[in-house]
Amino acid sequence: MNTINFGIDLGTTNSLIACFSNGKVEVFKHPVGLKDTLPSVVAFRANRVLVGDKARELLEKDGQNVFAGFKRKMGTSESFFVPVLQKSISPIELSKMVLQELRTFIYDGSQPESVVITIPASFDTIQSNATKKAGHEAGFKEVVLLQEPIAACLAFANKHELSLENGNWLVYDLGGGTFDVAIIRIENNELKVVDHKGDNYLGGLDFDNLLVERVLLPQIVDTHNDFHRFTDNSFRQSLECQRVFQLLLFKAEEAKKELSSSNQTEIDVALPLLNGEEKDILLAISRDQFNASIRAKVEYSISLVRELLESNQLSPADIKQVVLVGGSTYIPFVRESIERLLGISVNTTVDPTTAVVVGAGYYAGTKRTMLTAPSTSSKPEITLSPLLPAVSLSYLKTSTEEEELIMASLDRPFDGFYRITREDGGFDTGFLPATQKLRQYVPLLSGRLNRFTLKLYDVNQNPVPVSTPAVEITQGKFSVQGQPLPNDICLEVDDVEQKRTKLEVIFSKNSILPLEKTVYRELSKTIRKDGTDRLIVNILEGDKFALPSTNQVIGLIEIGPERLTQDLIKGSDLEIKIQISESREISVSVFVSISEQEFKEVFNPSERYVSLQKLHEEIDTLILQMKHDVKDYERTEDFEIAAKINQYLEEAIAVKQELDKSVGAVNADEKYHLQERKRRVAQKFDQLDRFKKLSLLRHEYFEVKQNIDQFFHDETIRKKFESEYLTISKNENTFLKVESTLLIEGKVRELRLLRNKLIFSSKDHLISLYFNLAQINQQAYTDKRMAAVFIEQGEKALERQNYDELKVVNIALLNLLPDDDARKVKENFMGTGIG
């Protein structure tokens, strides 16, 4: 059975569209507006038609060309003269435009041919037929009408899966600008509107105005003499006052929403004084104040309900359910007043804003279509009809402008409209008359890929199945003149844990100049005003995976204690801004937040920058690393490489000796020379070492992983630690391929830490570790007496089977083992000061 499935709430103030699918109703959102609702407003401009929010913005300003509330005129002979078009337009045509706009909400490309449209209970035959006509003109072949109060009841009944027992229901519909109440009688599963009443000029907008006039303004006037002018009638016509009122209305609407869930709220506003300055004021509003301001209006609506009941010889006790519709029924006072004044309890579980369209959706989901044509919601296949134009587009794919021109040409004359929208939702041309050559300037989002869609519509504004390729324009990112960076540009930062420095990429190789980036880091050590430590901001060019000392320094700011106004405390913030111009000039600015000092320098790439402190440290680290590696290679009997490294080591030591010799007396040339010698020897060492190291590290990585897998035979341990393990080894194939020893080293370190955790979580391993530690010659411990105490304590813990205590003993014993030599050397690590 083919059902209609699509439902539309064609409201006086707002309209909505929904679809029934798989037992549920989905309310479609405005494609560029993020809201479910489309204001039922149409605006005619010189060359375009706007429907919805954009039209509503102009409602008060250009009343002659902008139309709202035309639903009330449906079925009358009244028509509206549009000065800008120099012709009259009927309420049916305006409703047609709203319906067509709603069709654009359907995001899955369905083109429904049948639809359920809701109408007020008050609509007579002529008005109902006028609605049908609008539906047909909007392109729906089949239009089924449903009364709004019945739709609301269906939404309510479906939400609660209620069986429709015989009885009377009351639908109280208080929207943005209109009020309606209806009695629905249910007899043998059939719903019928018995009677209704309403006021076309009562709703939430009135409440906002009341809140401003009666609650906010009196408070504002009391805060400052200058604000007395807001009560002066002539001032209220001024632009300045209108600006303030728009702000207050917006704030009032927000406060109104907040007062639905809390008893008190506050509004912050900055209002203009007579001298042009703004005064911040805080206005407190209680729910009681708000209720008092709207009381008369709400009570009036309830008097209409009472009249309706009386005229149908019903008492409140005869009402089985009260269904609330319209955003204003969110207000607790409205709900309480209905309960208090009518003595009927209200159910608030259905969203009153979408109740009617959801009900229409449910109805459409059960209503069989009378059309014999294929499925009502079939997606059209795009076939190029010989009668339809083929569209070719022309535009610049990249741009540095704020807006760009899109030109389209159609291969034959076309009578209809076109519309261009930007994918993010921030731009929409509305319907524009189409000619064979189309030209439209479109605004671009800065630094982003902007995607636009051009669509064609026939004279009735129904979409035409013409395939147009997506328009993609990249703003700002690529400039034709821009040259790419030949190498990575990095900042040298401290790896405090490993007591060495590492590189952090600022700009990757092939990024297009000019470039700018601000990085935020913390100080990795305290730098005292009366100390000797320095903060070193070192910008390097080269391979991001290489050792820092092998890269070329292209910018360096050294901040010594003499330049500080106060101590820089470890952990405080550093802001480092790096800019590279198209001519490769590098500007570095360092802002130290704690002392609020800024250090700026511009570096010309033709110069070299050398810090003696850094040079000393780098050569020491390099020598240490070389000695360590020589030992390693000799142990693995790789004598050839060991000999090579020894050769580099001699060179490095020579550099160090020269540096030591000339302490304080190194002239600039000599400094650059030593720096260059160091860099060359470091590069040679890095290249030789890296391949070997990488394979060793990869081997170690898998070895530790295997260890961990053994622990995972224990199900409890696996459950506890598996997610951590998976996080570490995620993207393993990628990072193991990267030629970065630092990266793989990091991963191995993480795995080792995890393995240690596993050891300390496993009873067997805790015991075996303890025995190993207890068997070590006590002379080996740094504090023999303490070691003996811990070993004894461990023995007792074992007897008591207290494994938590045993864990503590193990850690204490491990801490009593002496540090290795390398660690001692690392203790002297100075680093850059950037963490």
Add this chain to the structure above:
Amino acid sequence: MQKNAAAWIGLINQLFEIEQRVRPKKEVIDATRQFDRIRIHLEELGFKYHSPVNEHYQETRTDCEASVVGDYVDGKMIISRVIKPIIYRVEENKTVLLQRAIVVVESCKDE
């Protein structure tokens, strides 16, 4: 992230409001660096906000919800006040509007 989008939008609106209040008092409290930094962190999290104040306003701008003050003159309108900023969700290759700006629009004084 999707789940928390409303909270992020709320947070950015509050931040924007603080920024609006502090900016005129720059002589007393200069928090420009802090705001810039928060912006960068928000971008790292995929959010970008923008105040369209003093930008031209046209009906094609669906990134703003405008209240028009004074006369509406086609092509000569300017955004004079921003009550809420435009908020975007920025992904690698895609930008999505999360919140339209709430603005006051009036005709250019000099034109």
